[in-house]
Amino acid sequence: MDFTLDEAQREIAGLAADVLAREIDFGRPPGPGGYDEQVWRALAKAGLLNLAVPAELGGDGLGLAEVAVLLTELGRAAAPVPSLTLAFGLLPLAALGTPEQRAWLLPEIASGDALVTAAPHEPSAPLATRPETRAVAESGRWRLTGVKTNVPFAAAATRVLVPAGTGVFLVDPRAEGVTVAGTTLRLDGVVVDEADQLGGADALEVLRRYAMAGMLALGDGALAGALDLTTRHVAQRHQFGRPLATFQAVAQQIADVYVASRTVHLAALSAVWRLHTGRDPQPDLDVAAYWLAEEAPPALATCHHLHGGLGVDISYPLHRYYAQIKELSACLSS
Incomplete structure (x- = not known):
């Protein structure tokens, strides 16, 4: 196996390094979302948030390998931006989202106008394989109850991918029954529609x-x-x-x-x-x-x-x- 970056990946790494070196100012206070929105917008303008968006939605149609190159550069620069939302939100949404979910959210993520994060961690159970959060079917809807921890940028997110029961659901962090305290997300009988469930048995x-x-x-x-x-x-x-x-x-x-x-x-x-x-x-x-x-x-x-x-x-x-x-x-x- 050869892990040498290909030409496209080298260009991504170089472009990301250039944008971050030019835009990052650690003296600048974070915006209302808790991150440097100027840097995030600059990454979007450079097309770096568009890497994994399918071509039919105006993206580059690339995948994890290219997003990982970008994430490595964001880590190398200690960039004050919501880096993990690319792996927690963008990639799983591109892989699992319904056509309607993808058409709605992916272009907004690519432009920097929306954040989608995820909540895979629970108390004393990081990356839980069997979530304790419950999902109960009820009259064509689902009612979610549980606690999620270490949810990156939960308060700033447009939607949070929430593993519950045997599925993953798109949850509005401002919906009734949702409480966000720092990086902790509490769900108390939160109602979501069938259209909010991501596809795939896995x-x-x-x-x-x-x-x-x-x-x-x-x-x-x-x-x-x-x-x-x-x-x-x-x-x-x-x-x-x-x-x-x-x-x-x-x-x-x-x-x-x-x-x-x-x-x-x-x-x-x-x-x-x-x-x-x-x-x-x-x-x-x-x-x-x-x-x-x-x-x-x-x-x-x-x-x-x-x-x-x-x-x-x-x-x-x-x-x-x-x-x-x-x-x-x-x-x-x-």
Whole structure:
């Protein structure tokens, strides 16, 4: 197998890096949705939110492999945008949505006018394979009851993909019976129509796998970004008249971070490749999730250590990578 990016994927990575380098301003406060809407709009204008939208809806008709390239660049830049909604919402909606659902939501996502996220996590059960959230059929409708945790950008979302019972449903986070508190979504007898259910008997598993692959790609980029930042720091910072990078102990520690980053990168690429090509991805998804959950947090701790006091300064970007890795690791450690 060859994981070398093809020409289109290299162009996506380069374009994303250019847009993010030009648009990101960490001094700019987040918008009402809790993210930098200017950066998100710039990504949409560049066509990067359109990658997985089918050609008949005006998109590029690409898939997970290309979206994963974008997610890796978003992680590398610690971009303050709703990155995971691409894997939690766009990809499963493109794969499972009815023609009406796709025609309504996918162009809106591509333009940056709508966010669709998902709620695959439940209390003490990240990426739950058998959701405790109930879906009870009632007079041609469904009534949903349960609690979802770690729902990215739930309050800003147009719709949330909610696994419940044996299906996945599109839920309006502003509907009666829905309570959003931070990233927790509570459903108290929320009524949804049959038209709000996504198709496919394997909808739960498809959503779960896309969510895993997206988190892995984003985490791969975040760890690589932290490594790049730390490598530049130890090359430029001097002690006793010499760059920190020339000290043997420092070189060994940064090498350990490099090994962890490359291992996560290879594992994530393999998992994404298998899912993208229709092979059974679960063993590779599980291996990559293990490596990210077990190796990335200690690697970030080493990066903090090598930065000294600068690493915990909120005006310095390292804490953004740490926060992202901590959140992703918690969700992948099931």
